[in-house]
Amino acid sequence: MADQIRVGALISGGGTNLQAIIEACAERRIDAEMVFVGSDRPDAPGLQRATLNRIPAFFVDYAAIIGDFKRHPDRFELPADFDLEDLRTKQSLFPAGADPRKVATYLKTRACAEAALLRQMQPYPFDLLVLAGFMRTLSPYLIDRVNTEPALPRIMNIHPALLPSFAGVDGYGDTFRYGCKVGGCTVHFIDYGEDSGPIIGQRAFAIRPGDSLEDTQQRGLEQEWQLYPGCIQLFAQGRLKVVNKRWDLGNGRSVERRIVEIAPDN
Numbered sequence: 606m607a608d609q610i611r612v613g614a615l616i617s618g619g620g621t622n623l624q625a626i627i628e629a630c631a632e633r634r635i636d637a638e639m640v641f642v643g644s645d646r647p648d649a650p651g652l653q654r655a656t657l658n659r660i661p662a663f664f665v666d667y668a669a670i671i672g673d674f675k676r677h678p679d680r681f682e683l684p685a686d687f688d689l690e691d692l693r694t695k696q697s698l699f700p701a702g703a704d705p706r707k708v709a710t711y712l713k714t715r716a717c718a719e720a721a722l723l724r725q726m727q728p729y730p731f732d733l734l735v736l737a738g739f740m741r742t743l744s745p746y747l748i749d750r751v752n753t754e755p756a757l758p759r760i761m762n763i764h765p766a767l768l769p770s771f772a773g774v775d776g777y778g779d780t781f782r783y784g785c786k787v788g789g790c791t792v793h794f795i796d797y798g799e800d801s802g803p804i805i806g807q808r809a810f811a812i813r814p815g816d817s818l819e820d821t822q823q824r825g826l827e828q829e830w831q832l833y834p835g836c837i838q839l840f841a842q843g844r845l846k847v848v849n850k851r852w853d854l855g856n857g858r859s860v861e862r863r864i865v866e867i868a869p870d871n
Contacts, residue, residue: 608636609636609637609638609841610636610637610638610732610733610840610841611637611638611640611729611730611731611732611733612626612630612635612637612638612639612640612731612732612733612734612735612837613639613640613641613642613643613726613729613731613733613734613735614626614639614641614642614643614734614735614736614737615642615643615644615645615722615734615735615736615737615739616642616643616644616649616651616652616737616738616739617644617645617646617649617651617738617739617740617741618646618649618650618651618738618740619649619650619651619738620642620649620650620651620652620654620655620737620738621738621826621829621830622737622738622763622829622830622833623642623651623654623655623737623738624651624654625829625830625831625833625834626639626735626737626833626834626837627639627654627658627660629834629837629838634834634838635834635837635838635841636838636841636842637733637837637838637841639655639658639660640660640661640729640730640731641655641660641661641662641663641725641726641729641731642654642655642660642661642662642663643662643663643664643665643722643725643726644662644663644664644665644739645664645665645666645667645668645718645739645740645741646664646666646667646668647664647666649664651737651738652664661728661729663725665718665721665722665725667714667718667741670714670717670718670721671714671718674710674713674714674717675710678710681713681717682717683713683716683717684716684717684720684746687713687716687746689709689712689713691745692712692716692744692745692746693708693709693712695745695749695797696708696712696744696745696797697797697798697799697801698742698797698798698799712744712746715741715742715744715746716744716746718741719743719744719746719747720746722747723747723750731759732759732840733759733760733761733837733840733841734751734759734760734761735760735761735762735833735837736760736761736762736763736795737763737833739762740774742799743760743795745797748760748795748796748797752795755847756846756847756848757845757846757847758794758795758796758802758803758847760794760795761792761793761794761795761805761833761836761837761840762792762793762794762795762800762802763790763791763792763829763832763833764776764790764791764792764793764800765777765780765790765822765825765829766779766780766788766789766790766791767780767787767788767789767790767791767807767809768791768793768800768801768804768807769800769801771783772799772800772801773799773800776790777818777821777822777825778818778822780812780821781812781816781818781821782818785812786811786812787809787810787811787812788809788810788812788821788824788825789807789808789809789810789825789828790807790808790825790828790829790832791804791806791807792804792805792806792807792832792833792836793805794847794865796863802863803847803862803863803864803865804864804865805836805839805845805865805867806832806835806836806839807832808828808829808831808832809828810824810825810828839867842870843868844867844868844869844870845865845866845867845868846865846866846868847863847864847865847866848863848864848866849861849862849863850862850863850864
């Protein structure tokens with residue numbers, strides 16, 4: 606891998622993890638440069654962070670695309686390479702018996718938005734795409750066009766819980782309300798499920814008697830700002846590899862997982 610990788614980021618909000626990554630790049634704690642920041646919202650404050658740091662920034666208005674589809678579904682122009690059945694087969698977000706019309710609407714609008722994102726990203730070649738508070742689940746349409754090497758996915762995400770516990774949108778809240786005594790955050794590669802991809806790194810912290818949800822969230826963010834740059838640096842160093850592992854549980858039972866192996870630092 607090159608001495609310095611090119612990193613693109615997608616955000617939805619203020620971009621505090623984005624800021625941590627920008628600073629880590631500037632301080633050479635990550636052998637990387639930020640080449641773009643994109644958002645699903647035109648008003649995402651994190652876009653200003655990119656502009657202030659002279660990083661190309663753009664947005665694709667997901668809400669407008671979804672609204673346009675609902676108003677004019679018959680006139681909606683799908684990407685030329687859109688394959689509904691392929692996406693439906695791969696995407697593992699939907700429960701059994703889900704309304705096929707709703708599934709189709711989700712995949713059609715998501716593919717259109719992601720095709721627009723890919724067009725915006727095209728002028729900025731990148732080695733790694735990081736989701737830094739991007740509040741949209743990626744569909745196989747975008748994932749398959751970024752992840753071209755099975756052993757080394759190129760999309761990372763940070764989640765506010767110790768996966769596989771508490772996947773979804775409110776990891777710290779779910780952790781806190783469950784009465785957990787330890788919280789944490791996880792960086793993982795993206796796959797077709799919800800926060801289900803191979804785990805790269807985790808950090809944990811104690812939830813102390815008397816802590817509020819806000820205390821838990823703040824302590825978690827402080828861990829995120831350390832964890833995410835560290836995981837990106839492992840990628841930059843070429844030390845990450847995704848492998849299939851199978852474990853024999855006895856009595857004819859076994860379990861198979863895709864896991865991340867981290868090579869030693871030479």
